[in-house]
Amino acid sequence: MKLATYRNGEADGCLMVVSRDLSRAIEAAGLAPNLLHALQRWDEVAAELQHLSDALNAGLKPLARPFDPARCMAPLPRTFQWCDGSAFLNHGHLMERAFNTAPIPDFDSIPVMYQGASDDFLGPCDAVPLPDEAFGIDFEGEFGVITGPVAMGATPEAAQQAIRLVVQLNDWSLRTFGPREMKTGFGFLQAKPSTSFAPVAVTPDELGQHWRGGRVHLDMEVTWNAERFGHPNGGEMHFSFGQLLAHAARTRKLSAGTIVGTGTVSNAGGERGSACIAERRAIETIAQGAPVTAYMRFGDRVRMAARLPSGETPFGVIDQQVVAC
Numbered sequence: 001m002k003l004a005t006y007r008n009g010e011a012d013g014c015l016m017v018v019s020r021d022l023s024r025a026i027e028a029a030g031l032a033p034n035l036l037h038a039l040q041r042w043d044e045v046a047a048e049l050q051h052l053s054d055a056l057n058a059g060l061k062p063l064a065r066p067f068d069p070a071r072c073m074a075p076l077p078r079t080f081q082w083c084d085g086s087a088f089l090n091h092g093h094l095m096e097r098a099f100n101t102a103p104i105p106d107f108d109s110i111p112v113m114y115q116g117a118s119d120d121f122l123g124p125c126d127a128v129p130l131p132d133e134a135f136g137i138d139f140e141g142e143f144g145v146i147t148g149p150v151a152m153g154a155t156p157e158a159a160q161q162a163i164r165l166v167v168q169l170n171d172w173s174l175r176t177f178g179p180r181e182m183k184t185g186f187g188f189l190q191a192k193p194s195t196s197f198a199p200v201a202v203t204p205d206e207l208g209q210h211w212r213g214g215r216v217h218l219d220m221e222v223t224w225n226a227e228r229f230g231h232p233n234g235g236e237m238h239f240s241f242g243q244l245l246a247h248a249a250r251t252r253k254l255s256a257g258t259i260v261g262t263g264t265v266s267n268a269g270g271e272r273g274s275a276c277i278a279e280r281r282a283i284e285t286i287a288q289g290a291p292v293t294a295y296m297r298f299g300d301r302v303r304m305a306a307r308l309p310s311g312e313t314p315f316g317v318i319d320q321q322v323v324a325c
Contacts, residue, residue, distance in 0.1 A: 001053035002200045002314075003028075003165065005035055005073045007123075012036055013073045017052050018200055022316055025067040026056055035076050035201070039256045042148050042164060069316050074121035075167060075201035076146060076257060082118035082195065083248050084142070084171055084261040085111050087239040088232075091266035091279055098282035111239050111247040114187040116171075118259065122196040124318045128172060129325035130193060130298075136175030137296035137322055141220040141275030141304045143234050144169050144261040145241050146201060150254035159249060160214050160242030166207065168198035168220070168306050168315035169261060175278055175295060195261075198304070198315035206314060214240030218306040218314075220265045220275050225300055229280075230273025232265045234306070275304075298324050 004025065005013035012034035016025045031045050031052070032038035038045050055061050086092055089108060096103055104112060122128065130137055146165040151158070177191035204211045210218050217235035221228075239247075244260050265275045274280045281291035296302070304318040 001050050002202050002206060003035060003038075003049070003075060004067070004200050005075050005077060006071045007073055010034070011078060013077050016067075017049060017056055018067050019056050019064070020206070021312070022067050022200065024056060024061075024064040026052065026061050026064040028052060036079060036257050039076075039146065039148060039164060042256065069199040070125050072125070072199040072316075073123045074197035075165070075199070076197075076259065077121055077123075079118045079257040079259060080255045081258045082116045082261075083113050083258070084116055084263060085113045085239065085244045085247075086263035087111065087237040087244060088263055088266040089238045090236070090268045091264045094266070094279055094282045094286070098285040108238065111244055112263075113244065113247060114192075116188070116192050116195060120194045122194050122320070124197065124199045124316060124320070126196065126320060127323045128193075128196065128320050129323050130174070131325050133295075133297050135177065136173075137300075138173040138175050138277045139222070139224075139275075139296070139302045139304070140171040140173055140264045141222050141232075142169050142171050142261045142263060142265060143167070143216040143220070143306070144259050145245070147245065147254055147258045147260070148256045150245055150249045150258070152249055152251065152253045154246055154249050156214075156240065156242035156246040159245035160240065162245065162254075163204060163241060165201040166204055166211065166216060167201045167259070168304065168318065170196040170302065170304055170318050170320070171261060171264075172196065173276070173278070196318055196320060198306075198318050200314070200316045202314055210308065214242045216306065218308065219272075221305050221307050222273070222275050223303045224296075228273070230275055232267040232272045232275050234262065234265050236267050237262055296322050298322055
């Protein structure tokens with residue numbers, strides 16, 4: 001099934017069930033007022049939500065209305081925990097080469113992960129307000145999962161069974177803050193403003209053969225100011241989502257509604273382009289000795305969509321403009 005959240009004046013919005021082709025939507029408030037509520041009671045409401053989804057897809061819900069992404073908040077507008085990994089090792093290796101930094105210890109065997117802010121996610125069409133162009137405004141196309149409860153010390157296999165929904169996201173970055181914050185050893189804070197999400201969260205079965213091995217095997221198509229920037233494929237993740245979740249849960253339990261991201265989708269070889277400006281700049285530095293591509297300016301627009309071979313976009317589209325706050 002596919003779920004979204006419409007604005008209704010409340011911080012957590014109104015839960016909507018969306019048709020498979022993203023053409024229709026119907027309110028699910030009778031089953032759960034919002035997605036966080038549904039995730040916390042998943043065993044009670046999932047079957048009924050699926051029944052509603054099946055009826056909607058069969059055309060048996062005359063009260064359904066055209067789906068409107070412009071009305072959408074992030075599928076989960078706020079939650080208890082948001083952790084972002086770096087599961088595509090190609091991205092990290094490019095950064096090491098470009099900036100001649102020492103390799104991260106155990107980079108290929110222990111996931112790198114930081115805790116981000118989860119109190120104010122952005123919807124797919126929201127303007128992105130930021131304080132200064134000089135901060136190095138960058139987009140980062142990623143996939144993510146939303147979980148049910150995960151026990152402390154869970155194995156990757158057990159953790160993967162806790163995945164309830166798959167999402168597509170843009171983990172905005174302010175690159176001028178990153179180097180200093182990484183050197184402190186305390187992780188990102190000012191370098192990571194609010195993260196944006198595509199309008200629709202999907203159960204893994206909706207992705208069919210494109211969900212396997214705990215990975216999303218789809219291209220992440222990115223355009224910047226209407227020019228194609230890259231289309232790397234999510235299947236090249238070194239760590240699966242099960243492994244990322246097990247890493248996050250090694251010394252703590254994860255609550256229902258936890259979101260874990262992949263980090264920037266990145267493919268070896270460079271033929272597919274990149275999902276963030278920093279990676280392109282790293283490639284330019286390796287090839288030419290210095291970066292050529294500048295970071296974003298106010299008024300710039302970025303569009304991201306994971307696409308099936310049929311052309312469909314199962315998560316919908318992130319389409320946002322950067323503005324001065």
